[in-house]
Amino acid sequence: MVCGGFACSKNCLCALNLLYTLVSLLLIGIAAWGIGFGLISSLRVVGVVIAVGIFLFLIALVGLIGAVKHHQSCFKSSRSCVPCAPIIGEYAGEVLRFVGGIGLFFSFTEILGVWLTYRYRNQKDPRANPSAFL
Incomplete structure (x- = not known):
């Protein structure tokens, strides 16, 4: 063993x-x-x-x-016993692509948020005193 x-x-x-x-x-x-x-x-x-x-x-x-x-078993089809692993793998691949796409979308929006935050941080408030130092 x-x-x-x-x-x-x-x-x-x-x-x-x-x-x-x-x-x-x-x-x-x-x-x-x-x-x-x-x-x-x-x-x-x-x-x-x-x-x-x-x-x-x-x-x-x-x-x-x-x-x-x-x-473990197998999925009974009309002809023979087909293992479940390829079927589950196919569905898992589809789900992972979908979840990966959502993850990429939110990653890019986070990067956009960081860029906008950096830009906002370095801008002067128009309502503030123009002679104030940032």
Whole structure:
């Protein structure tokens, strides 16, 4: 068995998700313990910590199930079994091009904003005293 192979990756993912599950249970338990003994007076803080713990627990549980079951599978077409990776790659490529275009648009508008800010900074206010020094 090679380290970094399938079994090693699967076991590492399972261990990591178990660790996250324990951390989430620890978050929930400490928040409940702190409010139970009156160490924490803010119910809002405890509510947020418990909500984060529950969210982390659910994500870790789904990750653990996915790591244990390891469903890869294939897309059943009329003739044969087509792997999902090329189909997902095609859609991911389209989405990445779209997101990249949006990112470039906002990058150029940020550069325009920096240029306008620099230009505005060095302009004199027409309402100000004309003899004032900038």
